[in-house]
Amino acid sequence: MKDLNMLVTGVGGQGTILASDIIAEVGMRAGYDVKKSNVLGLAVRGGSVRSHVRWDPESVSAPMSSKGTVNYLISFEKLEAARNLSYLKQDGEVLVNNQEIPPVSVSAGDKAYPDINEIKKMTEKVARETYYFDGLATAEDLGSSRVLNVVILGAFSNFIDVDEKVWIDVISESVPPKFQELNKKAFQKGKKLVEGVDVE
Amino acid sequence: MKELLQGNEAIARGAYEAGIQVATGYPGTPSSEILKTIALKFNDSIYAEWSTNEKVAMDAAAGAAYSGKRTLVTTKQVGMNVMSDSLLYTVYTGAEAGLVIVTADDPGFFSTQNEQDNRWYGKLAKIPILEPQDSQEAKDFVVKGIELSEEFDTPVLVRTTMRTSHSKSVVELGERDNVDKSLDKFPRNQRKYVMTAQWAEKRHPIVEERLDEMREYATDSPLNFIDWGKKDIGIITSAVNYTYAKDVFPEASFLKLGMTYPLSEKLIKEFADEVERVLVIEELDPFLQETIQAMGIEVTGKEIFPKCGELLPDDIFEYIEGTDFEPQREIPQPRDQGEDDLPERSPVLCPGCPHRSSFHILAEMDIPVAGDIGCYNLGCLPPFNAQHTMGCMGASIGVLHGMSLGDLDEPAVATIGDSTFFHSGMPPLANMMHNHGDGTAIIMDNRTTAMTGHQDHPGITQTLGGEETEKIDIEEVVRAMGVEKVEVVDAFNVDEVREALKECNEYDGPAVLITEGECVQITSEKAQEAYEVNPEECIACGKCLDLGCPSIVKTDEEYKDTGRFKAGIDPVLCVGSICDVCRQVCPTGAIKAPNETEGE
Known part of the structure; x- marks a missing residue:
């Protein structure tokens, strides 16, 4: 076991907070000390959301990671991945859900949403590897865009050496009983989105 | 048993374990989850309510504590300004059971109009301040706060910041203290509870003596501890800043203050004497630093750290660069990745927000708008740019009145939400009526306290505890105040809002336009197929x-x-x-x- 810093980013309403809560809880049950800190800004939808999660086998001090120390940047949205790259550790890894949610400045036509190649160039400079996947399509295939967060957790679970049962238990306890089966499926589907990674 | 809790959830848990029986407050980020959690998890053992404002919450808490109930009051930092008049008399009176006030401050401006440092309120009021570093301490300090409150017969201030309130960490749970100090008959103790000058005069020396006793208490209290490390740098810090400082100076000696007021000179001298140089790490004002310097102890603090914003580990690394205080670990390389050029994601009114039509029309009319606190504050941003002042809760209608005294050559309006109107919007409207003011107050009634997470208020038919209640009708309230020109419209009907606003603007005297439309986040109507x-x-x-x-x-x-x-x-x-x-x-x-x- 070693200490791990994770940063979950996305746009308000995408389910990032629950995802980061689940990562924190999984860490605690896997025997780590954990801390978590959200930056939400105004409690209105559509803003950037950033949740830090830190796991340490001994003890976590600050609830948020310093820049240049994040092992895994898990982004629910492309632009938000680019926005948070300075937190990434040299050779850290990035998971990007290929969704594009234009801010109002873009949809109103005042600014341009960065081109995917531009984003790729930015991540390549720091990340050991960036994994892009279409989590939303997977969630919608299962019948609900609301399980996007669990699909992404499934993808992320490939990177961490924690028993799958812990993930499934925590996820099941975090969603209403009637959605448990759907979320279990979402986790498994998500797991298949990213393959052939080094496990820590 | 261990649980992963958010700071505010931990405070709620602390209230439960401390045997608190009554909890009051007014919603405000980052404090709102405390009462929400109490109502959700501990409804059977704690009565919790959203009061109409922080002052009312404090008065209600005082009455409950005088009646022998252990009591908690919650507020965000600026709510303390509203609460303070009432807080200050409880300092003189004390109570029959423990009384703890939680203030959640907001360094970094995540959702507040200023960065006031509420530790000064503790010093002003002469009451102890407890500052937790994480969720475990957030819970424990509420329990400790009740204990101190009863031991010294004083209200106790627990101060968090956004980071402690909104971070999660592991908490070891305890049992509820079921001591019940409830009284059958209210104490007829006027010399203690009636603060007329002749009796208040007798209470003041008690407050001063109590403070001296607490200073003594601070010397040996487990709330403050020394963690000896290398002695070249000694760091005095508190709250979440302790965890930040530990990340940057893992080998230093620390004096970690859980109780940041009053300070024990003996304890601080004992620490300072042992180390070569003392660094004080605190966010916002030099609150600790000034007191410690006044003891004749040489320290460094605000000479290198700013008084503005948060002081995260990244900031500490940045500000100690080039000073005598070398970091005790390799500085992680923050690499600028050109993120600043990316399009920002500024907050916006939600799709389906009932406020949108009003700001569309206000922008079209190009008239000055005195704004207030709530989601509708977003009307100040593009594309509307239709709000021209905003200061604090309930300011809008008073500012509108002042604008009308300015003999402007154009009609002016105020925008205020339903919850804010009940909080502090009614007195300025009464003032406008009494003093023959002019102008239109638009009361944007979206049937909830939306911005802070949809809490109830007197215009709603359900309380925090889930009980049915009669709603107070805003139209009837303003008519009872004597407002003759009152228009009530459907917020989603653009022409109706425009026509009514025009009429109100043309009316000679105070007018009220109530725009009714449920907040889209709580509406019972299902989202309809897209246009x-x-x-x-x-x-x-x-x-x-x-x-x-x-x-x-x-x-x-x-x-x-x-x-x-x-x-x-x-x-x-x-x-x-x-x-x-x-x-x-x-x-x-x-x-x-x-x-x-x-x-x-």
Whole structure:
């Protein structure tokens, strides 16, 4: 076991907070000390959301990671991945859900949403590897865009050496009983989105 | 048993374990989850309510504590300004059972109009301040706060910041202390509880003596501890800043203060004498630093750290660079990745927000708007730019009154939400009536306290505890105050809002326009099928884009006559006919409800 810093980013309403809560809880049950800190800004939808999660086998001090120390940047949205790259550790890894949610400045036509190649160039400079996947399509295939967060957790679970049962238990306890089966499926589907990674 | 709790949830748990029986407050980020959690998890053992404002919450808490109930009051940092008049008398009176006030401060301006440092309130009031570093301490300090409050017969201030309130960490749970100090008969102890000058005069020396005793207590209290490390640098710090400092100086000696007022000179001297140099790490004002310097101890603090914003580990690394205080670990390389050039994601009114039509019209009329605290504050941003002052809760109507005294050559309006109107909007309206003011107050009634997470208020038929209650009708309230020109309109009907506002503006004297429309986040109506833009009819005039609705986008289809791009609607975000505002502002009828398109 070693200490791990994770940063979950996305746009308000995408389910990032629950995802980061689940990562924190999984860490605690896997025997780590954990801390978590959200930056939400105004409690209105559509803003950037950033949740830090830190796991340490001994003890976590600050609830948020310093820049240049994040092992895994898990982004629910492309632009938000680019926005948070300075937190990434040299050779850290990035998971990007290929969704594009234009801010109002873009949809109103005042600014341009960065081109995917531009984003790729930015991540390549720091990340050991960036994994892009279409989590939303997977969630919608299962019948609900609301399980996007669990699909992404499934993808992320490939990177961490924690028993799958812990993930499934925590996820099941975090969603209403009637959605448990759907979320279990979402986790498994998500797991298949990213393959052939080094496990820590 | 261990649980992963958010700071505010831990405070709620602390209230439970401390045997608190009554909890009051007014919602405000980052404090709102405390009472929400109490109502959700501990409804059986703690009575919790959203009071109409922080002062009322404090008065109610005082009455409960005088009656022998252990009591908790919660507020965000600026709510303390509203509460303070009442807090200050409880300092003199004390109570029959423990009384703890939680203030959640907001260094970093995440959701507040200023960065005031509420530790000064503890010093001003002469009451102890406890500052937790994480969720474990957040819980424990409420329990400790009640203990101290009863031991010294004083209210106790627990101060968090956004980071402690909104971070999660592991908490070891304890049992509830079921001591019940409830009284059957209210104490007839006027010398203690009636603060007229002749009796208050006798209480003041007690407050001063108590403070000296607590200073003594601070010397040996487990709330403050020394963690000896290398002795070249000794760091005095508190709260979450302790965890930040530990990340940067893992080998230093620490004096970690859980109780930041009053300070024990003996303890601080004992620490300072042992180390070569003392660094004080605290966010915002030099609150600890000034007191420690006044003891004749040499320290470094605000000479290198700023008084503005948070002081995260990244900031500490930045500010100690080039000073005598070398970091005790390798500085992680923060690499600028050009993020600053990326398009920002500023907050916006939600698709289907009932406030949108009003700001559309206010922008169109180009009249000055005195604003208030709530989601409608977003009316100050593009594309509306239709709010021209905003200071604090309930300021709008008073400012409007002052504007009318300014003999402006244009009509002026105030915008205020329903919850804010009950909080502190009624006295300025009464003032306007009494003093023959002029202007229109728009009360934007979205049937909830939306911005802070949808709490109840007196205009709603359910309490925090889930009980049914009679709602107070805003129209009846303003009519009872004597307002003759009152218009009540459907917030989603653009023409209706425009006409009513015009009439109000033309009226000579105070007028009130109530725009009714439920907050889209709580509406019982289901989101309806998204609207569509018929590109054949769209002339790319941009009127719909000026509504600042996240669901309206510019497409890449050009309108040939002007070369501008036509509008489109994001089918996932649009809530359809529960809003309808964009359809009403489209001059060519290009925006259509789904049934309209099918009909063609």
